[in-house]
Amino acid sequence: MLTIESINTYYGNIRALKNISIDIAQGEIVALIGANGAGKTTTLKSISGITPPRTGRIRFMGKEIQNAAPEKIVAMGLCHVPEGRHIFPQLSVMENLEMGAFLRRDKAEIKKDLDYIMSLFPILAQRRKQAGGTLSGGEQQMLAISRALMGRPKLLLLDEPSLGLAPLIIRQIFEIIEQINRSGTTIFLIEQNANLALKSSHRGYVMENGEITLTDTADKLLSNEDVKKAYLGI
Amino acid sequence: MFSLQEIKKSGIAAIWFMFLTFPIMVIRVNPLERTIQWRWENMLYVGIGVFAFSFLWREMLRRKEMGLKKKMQEDGSEKPGFLQKAAENPRLILPALGLVMGIALLFPHLVNPYQISIMTLALIYVVLGLGLNIVVGQAGLLNLGYVAFFAVGAYTYALLNKHFGLGFWACLPIGAGMAALFGILLALPILRLRGDYLAIVTLGFGEITRIVLENWGKFSGGPIGIRGIPRPDFFGMSFSLSEAIMYIYYLMIAAVILTIFVINRLQNSRLGRAWVALREDEIACQAMGIDKAKVKLSAFALGATWAGMAGVIFAGYNTYINPKSFTFMESVIILSIVVLGGMGSILGVVLGGLIMILLPEYLREVGHYRMLIFGAAMIIMMVFRPQGLIQSKRKAYEFQEDKGAA
Ligand SMILES: Nc1ncnc2c1ncn2[C@@H]1O[C@H](COP(=O)(O)OP(=O)(O)OP(=O)(O)O)[C@@H](O)[C@H]1O
Ligand SMILES: [Mg+2]
Numbered sequence: 197m198l199t200i201e202s203i204n205t206y207y208g209n210i211r212a213l214k215n216i217s218i219d220i221a222q223g224e225i226v227a228l229i230g231a232n233g234a235g236k237t238t239t240l241k242s243i244s245g246i247t248p249p250r251t252g253r254i255r256f257m258g259k260e261i262q263n264a265a266p267e268k269i270v271a272m273g274l275c276h277v278p279e280g281r282h283i284f285p286q287l288s289v290m291e292n293l294e295m296g297a298f299l300r301r302d303k304a305e306i307k308k309d310l311d312y313i314m315s316l317f318p319i320l321a322q323r324r325k326q327a328g329g330t331l332s333g334g335e336q337q338m339l340a341i342s343r344a345l346m347g348r349p350k351l352l353l354l355d356e357p358s359l360g361l362a363p364l365i366i367r368q369i370f371e372i373i374e375q376i377n378r379s380g381t382t383i384f385l386i387e388q389n390a391n392l393a394l395k396s397s398h399r400g401y402v403m404e405n406g407e408i409t410l411t412d413t414a415d416k417l418l419s420n421e422d423v424k425k426a427y428l429g430i
Numbered sequence: 431m432f433s434l435q436e437i438k439k440s441g442i443a444a445i446w447f448m449f450l451t452f453p454i455m456v457i458r459v460n461p462l463e464r465t466i467q468w469r470w471e472n473m474l475y476v477g478i479g480v481f482a483f484s485f486l487w488r489e490m491l492r493r494k495e496m497g498l499k500k501k502m503q504e505d506g507s508e509k510p511g512f513l514q515k516a517a518e519n520p521r522l523i524l525p526a527l528g529l530v531m532g533i534a535l536l537f538p539h540l541v542n543p544y545q546i547s548i549m550t551l552a553l554i555y556v557v558l559g560l561g562l563n564i565v566v567g568q569a570g571l572l573n574l575g576y577v578a579f580f581a582v583g584a585y586t587y588a589l590l591n592k593h594f595g596l597g598f599w600a601c602l603p604i605g606a607g608m609a610a611l612f613g614i615l616l617a618l619p620i621l622r623l624r625g626d627y628l629a630i631v632t633l634g635f636g637e638i639t640r641i642v643l644e645n646w647g648k649f650s651g652g653p654i655g656i657r658g659i660p661r662p663d664f665f666g667m668s669f670s671l672s673e674a675i676m677y678i679y680y681l682m683i684a685a686v687i688l689t690i691f692v693i694n695r696l697q698n699s700r701l702g703r704a705w706v707a708l709r710e711d712e713i714a715c716q717a718m719g720i721d722k723a724k725v726k727l728s729a730f731a732l733g734a735t736w737a738g739m740a741g742v743i744f745a746g747y748n749t750y751i752n753p754k755s756f757t758f759m760e761s762v763i764i765l766s767i768v769v770l771g772g773m774g775s776i777l778g779v780v781l782g783g784l785i786m787i788l789l790p791e792y793l794r795e796v797g798h799y800r801m802l803i804f805g806a807a808m809i810i811m812m813v814f815r816p817q818g819l820i821q822s823k824r825k826a827y828e829f830q831e832d833k834g835a836a
Contacts, residue, residue: 246716270719282714284707295707298700299719347719 197222197382198243198274198351203252203262205235205242212238213249214406220351225373225383227393227414229427230403236386237279239403240353243384244276245269257350271299275349279356279386281340285329289320292328292339296346306346313342316372334365341369345376352376354385358392370396390427394418402427436485444481448473494814534683538676546679548791550747553682554740556783559767560689560776561736566765567774568702569729570709572629574761575616575636579609579734581643581756583741588656588751589649598662602742609738610731617730621723624712636761643753655752662746678747685743689736690776696732697776705729763787770811772818781819 198220205213212235220226230236241247243254245266254262261269270276284292293313297306314321317338323331328339337357344352357373358366366389374396377383387393394400394414402410402423410423417423455476458467538546558580565573583605590596590604620631643650650656661674662681669677696702704725707715716722745751763786771782790804 244717265721266716267719267721270717276717278713278717282711282717284710284714286710287706295703295714295718298703298707344717 197257198384199253199255200239200243201253201255203242203249203254205238205247205249207238207247212406213242215252216242216403216406216408218401218408220382220384222382223377223380224399225377225385225397227390227397227400228384228386228403229388229390229393229400229423231426232388234403235406236403237355238406240276240355240384240386243269244274244353246276267299270347273348273350274353275344275347275351276353277340277344277355277357280359281333281336283328283331283336283339283343285327287328288325289328289331289339290324292343293320293346296343299347309346309348313345316345316375317342334361334369337361337365337369338372341372341376345381349381351382351384354383356386356388358387358389366392390423391418436488439488440481440484443484444477447480448477451476490814538679543672543675546675547747548788550675550679550682552784552787552791553679553686554744554747555764555767555787556686556780557682557689557736557740558764559771559779559783560686560693561733561740562764563733563768563771563774563776563779564693564696564705564736565729565733566768567779568697568709569705569726571726571729572625572632573730573733574629574633574758574765575639576632576733576737576764577756577758577760578616578636578639579612579737580741580744580760581639581753582609582612582734583738584745584751584755585643585650585656585741586738587742587745588659591659592656598660598742598746602739605742606735606738609734609741612738613730613732613734614727616734617727621726633758633761636756636758640753640756640758643756651752653752653754655750655754657750659745659749659751661749662743678743682743685739686780690780694776701725701728766808770808770818772820775818775820778818778820 198218200216200218202215202217203213204211204215216235216239218226218228218239228236228239238247242249242262243256245261245264245268249262252262253260256269256272256274259272261272261274264272284295287295293310294306297309300306314324319335320338320342323335328336331339337359341352341354341357354373357369361369370392373383373385385393385397394417397414400412400414400417401408402417410417410420412420418428452473455472456469458469459465460467537549558576561579562573562576565571565576586605586608587596587598587601590601596604616632616635620628623631644653646652661669662678663669664677668674704715704720707718707720708722708725708729712722715725744755748755767782767786768779769782770778770786771780772778789807790801793799793803796803
């Protein structure tokens with residue numbers, strides 16, 4: 197579904213990504229783990245066109261997107277939940293969700309998706325009129341994910357969904373991520389919380405200093421000695 | 431409330447103000463007789479006044495805070511004030527609109543031409559405020575050089591008329607179009623800027639425009655400006671002076687109605703929603719698939735269009751223009767209209783425009799103190815009602831809520 201072929205992304209003269217290659221197949225949950233500053237966020241931004249790679253190719257559903265504008269990429273069904281959630285703070289929960297469907301014009305279908313999301317996150321239904329900025333961190337993360345779902349993504353990019361959340365909420369969010377995946381959305385997620393991320397995923401990539409150092413099925417990564425030492429704290 | 435601490439606070443405020451106002455309130459220099467008069471009694475009045483007022487001030491702040499807390503507890507959101515409620519009550523809207531329209535139509539028959547002219551000027555500023563409201567209130571892009579677009583409209587009419595003899599009605603769309611073009615020209619290089627930087631660049635743009643007009647004498651007539659600009663005509667018919675004043679007034683009423691209509695439509699359109707998204711969070715805006723550049727350009731261009739139109743009418747209204755009408759101060763006044771009225775709220779901006787222009791005009795009787803009163807009013811306003819006269823309300827959610835969901 198998504199094929200990244202040795203991309204290099206720069207911030208000015210700093211080379212943040214070095215020949216990154218990643219493959220994601222339809223229906224998968226793939227995790228990308230790595231230390232702070234490894235380049236995980238940059239990888240997602242390169243995919244979604246916010247910091248396009250200088251060299252290399254990215255193909256999504258057979259089309260090359262490494263030079264496409266971010267809004268074109270979203271329109272193709274590739275939605276990005278940015279690091280730090282980025283809720284619209286003064287808009288209500290409902291209005292936030294409505295923004296998620298900005299590119300769509302099929303009102304009846306949007307309504308259906310809203311109902312689906314309200315069943316997925318009952319807490320959001322309760323808070324529908326509350327301003328996004330006044331939600332708790334966990335609620336904001338749920339809103340950010342649902343808002344992206346309102347765009348009916350084929351591939352969902354999640355940047356650290358567990359950032360700053362309590363263990364109980366994190367587990368809840370990962371359960372929902374799996375549920376979203378079961379209903380047909382492919383998911384590529386970045387995590388610091390390697391243990392949980394790998395437990396929910398099918399496959400994983402490990403990133404260090406802008407390079408992919410390891411890739412395997414999630415189970416194998418979980419039992420890999422190096423990964424255990426570096427990321428699982430065992 | 432009269433605790434020692436409070437008294438101390440008020441005492442300090444009183445001394446501070448006595449010190450601040452010392453040069454103007456106490457010392458009076460008489461340049462003819464070369465004497466200095468010391469009016470110590472004024473200092474006493476200032477001290478007592480400030481001392482008493484500071485108690486009142488604190489009490490009001492306290493009340494405001496308590497009120498806020500109570501409202502927050504009730505329903506998690508701020509409760510609308512009286513004006514707000516009146517503005518949102520659907521049963522009041524039609525009669526109120528009718529009443530306002532009636533007054534607006536009858537107004538020029540009840541007062542003298544001077545007052546009609548003042549009102550016309552206020553209406554011009556209402557249109558300017560509504561236009562800037564798109565850029566600042568809706569899209570959240572601070573523009574301190576907005577008056578430049580006003581100047582572009584005015585000079586477009588003046589110059590096209592002088593050199594090519596084009597009439598008012600031909601120039602109206604041309605002026606608006608020229609201003610939009612300038613809006614895009616300004617927006618292109620600053621697409622990446624936000625906040626402070628944007629404010630500085632737009633401020634510079636406004637000043638450059640004024641300086642060019644002032645110094646490029648051959649083109650714009652320099653500081654003297656351009657005279658003899660014809661007043662708007664009515665299908666080739668022209669009027670006597672008093673008729674013309676009334677005609678321009680009605681023209682402005684029509685312009686305000688048109689502006690409100692169009693801007694209201696824009697606000698509730700996809701573009702309007704994209705502006706709001708841009709104001710709220712640029713990164714999220716991009717993640718929603720909104721083209722940031724296009725949205726910014728459209729906000730600047732559409733905002734400038736109204737300034738251009740207002741500029742053409744202003745040139746016809748004043749019959750002569752010079753760069754003095756387009757200084758930074760003007761940008762500040764227009765921005766104040768938007769802020770005072772309530773960012774993003776159409777009704778608020780209309781009220782703000784009328785107050786900002788009419789109040790100083792009618793305070794003229796109070797002479798020197800009018801700007802002082804005006805400044806104090808602005809400060810009080812910002813402390814006690816920072817959201818403006820009327821808080822902006824976005825259109826409620828479009829889809830029916832299903833009651834069972836919660
Ligand atoms: N806008 C920027 N300008 C310059 N350098 C940047 C920029 N954004 C990121 N970098 C650098 O690129 C490298 C990778 O950053 P990135 O945000 O991708 O890390 P990350 O893996 O997401 O880290 P974290 O887990 O802390 O979020 C870092 O060294 C960072 O300093
Ligand atoms: Mg990151």
